[in-house]
Structure formats: structure tokens, C-alpha cells
Amino acid sequence: MSGLPATPASSVPVLALGDVLLVTLQGELHDATAEQLQDHISHRIAHHPVPVGGVVIDISGVEIVDSFLGRILAEIAANARLLATRTVVAGMRPAVAITLVELGLTLPGLVTALDVDRALSLLGRGPGSAAPAHPEGDA
Amino acid sequence: MHAPPAPTARLPIASDADLAWVRQQVRQAAAGLGFGLVQQTKLVTAASELARNTLVHGGGGHVEMTTLEEGAARGLRLSFVDNGPGIRDVDLAMTDGYTTGGGLGMGLSGAKRLVQEFTLDSRPGEGTTVTVTDWAAGLPSPRTGAP
Ligand SMILES: Nc1ncnc2c1ncn2[C@@H]1O[C@H](COP(=O)(O)OP(=O)(O)O)[C@@H](O)[C@H]1O
Numbered sequence: 001m002s003g004l005p006a007t008p009a010s011s012v013p014v015l016a017l018g019d020v021l022l023v024t025l026q027g028e029l030h031d032a033t034a035e036q037l038q039d040h041i042s043h044r045i046a047h048h049p050v051p052v053g054g055v056v057i058d059i060s061g062v063e064i065v066d067s068f069l070g071r072i073l074a075e076i077a078a079n080a081r082l083l084a085t086r087t088v089v090a091g092m093r094p095a096v097a098i099t100l101v102e103l104g105l106t107l108p109g110l111v112t113a114l115d116v117d118r119a120l121s122l123l124g125r126g127p128g129s130a131a132p133a134h135p136e137g138d139a
Numbered sequence: 140m141h142a143p144p145a146p147t148a149r150l151p152i153a154s155d156a157d158l159a160w161v162r163q164q165v166r167q168a169a170a171g172l173g174f175g176l177v178q179q180t181k182l183v184t185a186a187s188e189l190a191r192n193t194l195v196h197g198g199g200g201h202v203e204m205t206t207l208e209e210g211a212a213r214g215l216r217l218s219f220v221d222n223g224p225g226i227r228d229v230d231l232a233m234t235d236g237y238t239t240g241g242g243l244g245m246g247l248s249g250a251k252r253l254v255q256e257f258t259l260d261s262r263p264g265e266g267t268t269v270t271v272t273d274w275a276a277g278l279p280s281p282r283t284g285a286p
């Protein structure tokens with residue numbers, strides 16, 4: 001699994017990890033950047049040399065998720081699903097999860113994992129990928 | 140002797156870069172007052188929702204940040220002010236999922252749930268002010284190195 005260079009098209013790095021796209025969100029994200037990222041990921045899925053096996057969005061470096069970013073994450077997952085690709089949001093901080101529930105945003109369409117490794121196994125990739133622990137993966 | 144509470148800070152809300160700046164400043168103030176991590180996260184999230192409303196629905200404005208001290212209690216008050224179109228039906232605007240465009244309609248109602256005190260004052264044609272206040276839980280933690 002070799003990482004290709006980060007794509008400069010948005011200020012958020014999108015790395016190809018094998019056939020999985022790994023998106024790492026960090027710190028303060030401007031609204032326009034988040035919207036660009038959404039377009040960028042759809043574009044990457046549609047034009048990837050090999051079929052994309054999944055998208056992992058690592059938000060362990062994100063201090064808050066408000067309804068704007070929550071909607072962007074949900075829309076990224078929905079777009080990817082229409083392009084036959086699964087998305088896993090990884091590493092949400094406990095304080096962020098508590099806040100999202102109280103805000104009223106439970107984001108039912110989002111598949112989550114505690115960290116990137118577990119997200120990769122959910123997608124049937126990575127070292128510990130014996131069996132996807134999520135019913136969505138059954139075939 | 141205690142230093143007097145920090146003076147009120149006034150931050151403009153005119154772009155999405157300003158939203159990021161407001162979040163950072165609120166986080167810093169809340170941390171400085173000894174708010175716990177979850178409370179900080181809730182307050183910053185509420186501030187992000189309200190600042191975005193000021194920008195998107197109110198056409199821009201500012202937030203006034205005031206540190207409060209009542210006896211041993213320490214708090215932070217944030218007033219989001221705009222001179223935009225105002226809100227005609229406040230009860231409707233406060234309903235989960237209600238939006239006049241674009242958003243998820245969770246900002247106002249959600250922000251209210253995330254803070255301890257919430258007031259909304261709006262006049263159609265004149266503007267909107269939303270004020271939220273949070274108090275640090277328990278007694279202020281002992282300050283190391285205080286005289
Ligand atoms: N500062 C404001 N000025 C004018 N209208 C506002 C303001 N804040 C909120 N509103 C109105 O209240 C509605 C609900 O706000 P909110 O719950 O934040 O949802 P959203 O922003 O996703 O639409 C908005 O769609 C808008 O019509």
C-alpha cells in the first residue's frame with residue numbers, strides 16, 4: 001500500500017491508500033474548503049484509475065462538527081454511495097459525538113469507526129480485515 | 140486581588156474565515172475560564188451555528204464576547220448581532236429542521252440545547268440578536284503560581 005502524493009486541488013489531503021481514498025480533516029476547516037472537498041472526492045471516485053474500494057474520512061483532528069460540516073460529511077457519503085462506493089468516518093472525538101447528539105444531528109446515514117485501521121477493516125482492507133464487522137458488507 | 144474580567148471583545152462576522160476565527164476565539168476564552176472539554180465543544184459548536192446564521196441569514200454582523208464574574212462563578216456571554224431581515228416567526232425558526240434555505244435547520248434549536256442560557260431578539264426589517272451564556276461548572280480550579 002503506497003501512498004500517492006497529496007492532491008493539491010483542495011487544501012485537504014486526499015491520499016490513495018491502495019484502492020481506498022483516505023481524507024484527513026484537521027483543525028479549522030473553512031466552509032468553502034469543505035465544499036470543494038465534497039466535489040473533489042466525487043471527482044476522484046469517478047475518475048480513479050481503478051474502482052475505488054471505499055472512502056475513509058479521518059476526523060480525529062477535528063475539534064467541532066457543526067450542522068454545516070455534518071451535512072457535508074453526510075453528502076460526501078451519499079454521493080459516494082451513488083457512485084457505488086462506501087464511506088467510513090473515522091476517529092470522531094467523544095466530545096464531538098456528545099455535542100452532535102445534543103445538537104440533534106445523529107447522521108443516520110454515516111458509517112463510523114473508532115480509528116482509521118478499523119475503518120479500513122470495515123471496508124475489508126488493511127491488516128485486520130478478516131471479516132467486515134458491519135452488516136453493510138455482507139455479500 | 141483578582142484582575143478585573145477581560146474587557147468585551149468584538150469580532151466581525153463577514154466571511155467564512157471570520158467564522159473560523161470566532162470559533163478559535165470562543166474556544167480560547169472558554170478554555171481560559173476553566174470550561175471542561177465537552178462544555179467547550181458545545182459552546183464553540185453553538186457559536187459556529189449562530190455566527191453562520193449571522194453571516195448567511197443576517198447578511199453579516201458581529202459577535203460580542205464578554206467574560207462574566209459573579210462571586211466565584213465565571214461565565215462567558217456571546218451576543219451575535221446583525222442588521223439583516225430579522226425573523227418573522229421566531230417559534231417556527233426555532234423548530235428542529237425548519238430552514239428558509241440551504242441548511243439543515245438545526246442551528247437555532249440545536250444551539251439552544253447546547254448552552255445554559257439562550258435569548259433571541261429579532262425585529263423584522265431591523266435585525267437579529269442572539270445571546271448565549273455559559274458558566275464554568277463548579278469552583279474555579281486553583282491557579283498555580285498565583286500570588
Ligand atoms: N440571524 C438571522 N437573521 C435572519 N433569519 C435568521 C437568522 N438566524 C436564523 N434565521 C432563520 O431561522 C431559520 C432556522 O435557522 P437554523 O436553525 O440555523 O437553520 P439553517 O441555518 O440551517 O436554515 C433560518 O433558515 C432563517 O430563516
Ligand SMILES: [Mg+2]
Pocket residue numbers: 188191192242244245246247
Ligand atoms: Mg443555521
